[in-house]
Amino acid sequence: MTKMLNIAIVGAGIGGLAAAALLARDGHHVTLLDQFEAPAPVGSGLVIQPVGQAVLAACGAGSAARALGVPITRMLGHEAKTGARVLDVSYGTPKRPHTGLGIHRAALFQTLLDAALRQGVAPITGARVVGAPANGAGRTVVLADGRRLGPFDLVVDASGAGSVLSPLKGRTLSYGALWGTVPWPAGTDLPPDQLTQRYRMAFRMMGVLPIGTLPGDATPRAAIFWSLPAAGEAAFRTRPLAVWKAEAISLWPAFGPFLQTIQTQQDLTMARYSHGTLARPFAPGIAFVGDAAHRASPQLGQGANMALLDVWALTLALRAAPLPQALQTYAAARRRHVAIYQALSAAFTPQFQSDSLVLPVLRDRVLMPLSRIPPAPRVLTRLVCGDLVAPMRGVANTAPTAGGWDVPARKKVDG
Numbered sequence: 001m002t003k004m005l006n007i008a009i010v011g012a013g014i015g016g017l018a019a020a021a022l023l024a025r026d027g028h029h030v031t032l033l034d035q036f037e038a039p040a041p042v043g044s045g046l047v048i049q050p051v052g053q054a055v056l057a058a059c060g061a062g063s064a065a066r067a068l069g070v071p072i073t074r075m076l077g078h079e080a081k082t083g084a085r086v087l088d089v090s091y092g093t094p095k096r097p098h099t100g101l102g103i104h105r106a107a108l109f110q111t112l113l114d115a116a117l118r119q120g121v122a123p124i125t126g127a128r129v130v131g132a133p134a135n136g137a138g139r140t141v142v143l144a145d146g147r148r149l150g151p152f153d154l155v156v157d158a159s160g161a162g163s164v165l166s167p168l169k170g171r172t173l174s175y176g177a178l179w180g181t182v183p184w185p186a187g188t189d190l191p192p193d194q195l196t197q198r199y200r201m202a203f204r205m206m207g208v209l210p211i212g213t214l215p216g217d218a219t220p221r222a223a224i225f226w227s228l229p230a231a232g233e234a235a236f237r238t239r240p241l242a243v244w245k246a247e248a249i250s251l252w253p254a255f256g257p258f259l260q261t262i263q264t265q266q267d268l269t270m271a272r273y274s275h276g277t278l279a280r281p282f283a284p285g286i287a288f289v290g291d292a293a294h295r296a297s298p299q300l301g302q303g304a305n306m307a308l309l310d311v312w313a314l315t316l317a318l319r320a321a322p323l324p325q326a327l328q329t330y331a332a333a334r335r336r337h338v339a340i341y342q343a344l345s346a347a348f349t350p351q352f353q354s355d356s357l358v359l360p361v362l363r364d365r366v367l368m369p370l371s372r373i374p375p376a377p378r379v380l381t382r383l384v385c386g387d388l389v390a391p392m393r394g395v396a397n398t399a400p401t402a403g404g405w406d407v408p409a410r411k412k413v414d415g
């Protein structure tokens, strides 16, 4: 058994809450800090892939998350003008009956917060961290209001894409998306277990993702999104909403019922994306996890999963070795998976979100036909499930397999 540590976690988002639950359960003394005044998630919905579901289960949040979210069995997308099928990936195969988990961010947040609270960790709110300087063998955490906390043996930077602690400078992507949450409408024939998308070349992408219910509110909901260049947000905000709705419905009539409750432009929130990866996600006394360590567009739907896998790998590394070595083990465990998913995200994103006239044609005429030839469908299934390559190496993974992550069975992971 390694020494129990005094740990500060910066950021009570997906990675930070999961880290708090896992590290406190292992006996570490955990201080969880967030800049928000009251716990509140931002954003709409997302898909937790089977690998992420396994980590939720390890956190003790798996069944609560499944009770609120909905199983996603397939991702299906068509080109709006030609009607061509552009994307068709099923989660399950006879050998791996997996599903994604569509879930509202608030529901995921609540299940992870409950898991952290059960381990005796409540976030300290209104705590905007501005620095974490080295202090002897550990680190002090400095807040914007001048308070200094610590020293801590370890700071876990889980403060997301806007981290002020991480040296990562991401490349801003030209396209982002407007996101909204709406009740699942009665008059739709879209499958309630499928992420459905429509594209026009690569300059337009819209979609509907079933995300289940909110805690204490049984209304089934959907996340809707509309891709646009980040620079196009101002024009969207000043244009009459009816003009936008008419354009969206002309491209995809089935989108119409999902727009009924969108009353003003403010009902949609702009999300901007960036891309980048830290070569070394740690420094003495500090570990970077989640978007603070690597960020990408949500095209492959992996960001939350990556944050969950990072904190799980860090937890396992801290069980196995003393601190300095554990940080190296953590980085080595995640290096290959992060590198491959980041590279694939960089390759896929412009095919769906860019001004390119060539890439979408290549996508529709070459890549889509190729993707139907075995073993491509199986490879794509593993890609979205999050275990195209082993999610972590060199640490003994003990995640419950109930969430659908069957990686523990493979020797190279447990290596």
Ligand SMILES: Cc1cc2nc3c(=O)[nH]c(=O)nc-3n(C[C@H](O)[C@H](O)[C@H](O)COP(=O)(O)OP(=O)(O)OC[C@H]3O[C@@H](n4cnc5c(N)ncnc54)[C@H](O)[C@@H]3O)c2cc1C
Binding pocket: 010, 011, 012, 013, 014, 015, 016, 033, 034, 035, 036, 043, 045, 046, 047, 048, 049, 127, 128, 129, 130, 158, 159, 160, 161, 162, 163, 164, 179, 271, 272, 289, 290, 291, 292, 298, 300, 301, 302, 303, 304, 305, 306, 307
């Ligand atoms: C629109 C959109 C759709 C997405 N869809 C998916 C999907 O389908 N599947 C998927 O896996 N991923 C998806 N992602 C990515 C996913 O949301 C992120 O990768 C994930 O939230 C990263 O988790 P994190 O813990 O690193 O950071 P976050 O969840 O962003 O949490 C960071 C926390 O740190 C706090 N914080 C920030 N700065 C400070 C500071 N200085 N001091 C104190 N606290 C601070 C913030 O308040 C926040 O609570 C999507 C992202 C977006 C934007």
